[in-house]
Amino acid sequence: MKRQGTLLEHALIHVALVLGVAFALYPVLWVLSLALSPQSAAPAPRAIPLPESVSLVNLSSVVLSTSGGTWLFGRQLLNSVVVSLATAAVGCLLALPAAYALSRFEFVGKKNGTALLLATQMFPTVASAIPLYLLLNALHLLDTKTGLVVCYASTSVPFAIFQLRGAFDTIPKDLEEAAMIDGATRLVAFVRVVLPAARPAIAVTFLFAFMSAWNEFILAATILGREEAFTLPVVLSRYVGEHDADWGRFAAGALVVSIPVMALFYLTQKHLVGGLTSGGVKG
């Protein structure tokens, strides 16, 4: 840390970041104001999102929902956490070796396989919901968290592979070759040497796979058949009916749902910057 920025430089960066934060938070403040209003406010052209009166009634009625004596919201929160963490873990486990192979090995079908992987992302999913449903039905995975995780993880795999391959490409080959000269097998070198060096990319991939599962509700609503099995986004979307919607509670729920994501991000961000402090990878 020998490079000290000037005071002016720091001030400018802070100004830019504060403006960025204002841009990021302003619409969310409207959501917050909606969540804290006990009833709908008088519409008026206002620039500052302040609720007319503040009440936690929306928040508490979302969070404290019960069914037959059990704390339903807690149960559904747990479902969401389990499904999303499992999706992220399975997605990463599937993608890591594949991305490594794409980065380090030459093999027959590599080029076409990569093109195919990218191609899967180009197809709008409009017509594939029913086939997916029938497939899960045939595998007896309907109405299970496992089925949901398997679907989410597979969908997140293509991005995960591309993201990780890009990161592996930046890691010098000498690193694992040195380990292999020291007697490690390739697999051991991959696990012990390459993976730690790719920690930031793994963190990004994990976060991405987690998010893709955390906010999805159409597929979850279609394949889950019991209320206790629902994930939080499904529950949230239940506040929107055919003709009317309970936007206050929807907003309150949406903010609650975003807290674990920010907590997870807070936990993963030390891996995001890990390379800088641990000396990084010497080329």
Add this chain to the structure above:
Amino acid sequence: MRPSPPLSLPLLAALALLSPSLARAGDLTLWHAYREGGAEQEALRAILARFQERHPETRVTTLAVPFEGYASKLGAAIPAGNGPSLFIDAHERVADYQRRGLVAPAGGALPPEERPGFAPASLDAVSLGGQLYGIPLSRKCLALYLNSELIPQDPPDLEALLDAPLGPGVLPLAHVAGAAYMHAPFLSAFGGAMLGPDGSYGLDSEAGRRSTEYVAGLARRGKIPEEASGSLVNELFSSGKAAGAIGGPWTAGDLKGSVRYRVIPLPPLRGVGPMKPLLTVEAAFLTPQAGEEARELARFLGSEDAAQIRAQVGRTVSARARPSEAERSDPFLLAFARAADGAIPMPTSPLMRLTFEPADRALRKVLRGDAPADVALREAAHRFDDVRRPPPAPAASGPYLLLLGLLTLLGAGYLVREGRQAAAQGELRRSLPAYAYIAQALLAVTVLVIGPLIVGAGTSFFAGRGDTLRFVGLAHYAEILTARGGPLLASGSFYLVLLVTLLWTLANVSLHLLLGLFFGLLLSHPTLRFKALYRVLLIVPWAVPSYVTALAWKGMFHRQFGAINAILMALGAEPVAWFSRFATAFSANLATNVWLGFPFMMVVTLGAITAVPQDVLEAAEVDGATRWQRLRLVTLPLIKPVLLPAVALGAVWTFNMFNVVFLVSGGDPDGTTDILVSEAYRWAFTRDAQVGYAAAYAVLIFLLLFGGTRALNRLTGARV
């Protein structure tokens, strides 16, 4: 709680086989889409509790499904044998459900001697070809809410309300003028109907023109709000800023205690005629899986006792001939019952569902003043005729099968040749270790991603559904590529929408990348303080579910009450009608999507920057490189391999990202901000569920993207 899933699919399948089957005899499942926390859901609970008291041997489980996923869940689950025994839905979908085999005749649940207990119109609404397909539960239609303090006397006609003396800033009527469902009563007053008796487009008529001009006149005279939505109507009425509001029984749920109000049936238009809203009959439908117990429950749901509970708890009007005691003692329900008696049952013909989308668009166009009523309505009629055009004639499958066979042979030949070559050079053997690394990912992606996609793509060669399903070859593709016979660059044609989509993708990806890189680079400054705090705050747009934030953005862009215009006015600028011009509506969509997407690119940048060794940067600095040179010559080239896949995939996702367009501008003005994939979703979900046509759209989008990226790769030599 299940343990986190093991990796191998066959093991998963085996595990799932062991889990006990859920259903047993005497078990009933009932699905509904009532809003969570709403009175109707409470009423259903109370009714089921009463049923359980009387039938303790039957176990009823309910499942509340989000409305947005309801129709697709019914459509997927019932044919696969996983559906409920019965479900609750609106009568107007019955013809579609019957055609797809989702409902079974319900005559057995309602013996002839019990039928006189129901209002004849309600029974008619759930009957097809003389056969009863559901048990009517409740009736819903629009009526007029009046603020009792502002309007103490019932107005004899709508004009009396519109001309009532009111304080400044108070509108006479809150009404969603841009929605065809809300417009239907005005149309009926002028003697028209949404769907003509011969299946013609009812709005393209003298009555349609006059009713549209009437409502546009109200908007011009400031009698009704601009760009109104259901929630804006609620907010205006419940805060006393509108003296009256047109709403359904569901509107009352949002008005709790905030304002003193009463309800009357929609009054006539002076010198024109009575306003008749559309009537929806909510009914319990039996699925083909229903047994005797399900019929018993359906009968109970429609009974006098259930109607009583529904009136008391749910505050909905029953579908029975005689109002229950609870209904007779509640002026709110009496008013809605009178309104329902005078309402026109929504036609069950699938054509009816096709009338709304073109009508909404035409109404908004006239309200914005972009076109005279007759022109906009004629356009709507053309759209309706275009969508309802009969599906293509069946094609002979012989030539296609031959082609498919040939292609398969060619493909197999190619694989064998490549494989032989590779084997001869020992490449295949050398590839084996790599295959061990990719096998699991390959299996998962092939089975769960590629498999359903191929089957989905296959449906593009078929038209119709259920018993009308037939092979039509490439007919869908031909229709899309010839812009359905219209001019190639007409508004809404495949080619024009493609241009908009390209602009949309390019603008989004550039701004995502720019903002993501900018904040990512700032945040990786080595000696900056509060970095962790900034990072977490900047990721907020990604963390909050986008459904609610996209709607918050839409609200911010509202002409009359939006925050953006409030800021503009505070700065002394003129307010902007954001959704009335392409450029501003496109910018509103863009702002929303950039806001939603830049944190992702920022996180990717943060991860990528860790690959830049500090000592290289320091060496460059020592060598006298300026900050800009260090960024351009050291940092950017080093993070490029990690950013590139995110940019490429981001572009592909943005190309197909219709949610934001759908939620913010809704295609306004006049469908110009729609992107290609919105059209595919419209065909699949709002236009008579023509899945085959939607799939053809999806395949074309896929081919475009695939061809486009291949060409781009060849041009730039990039490896993505």
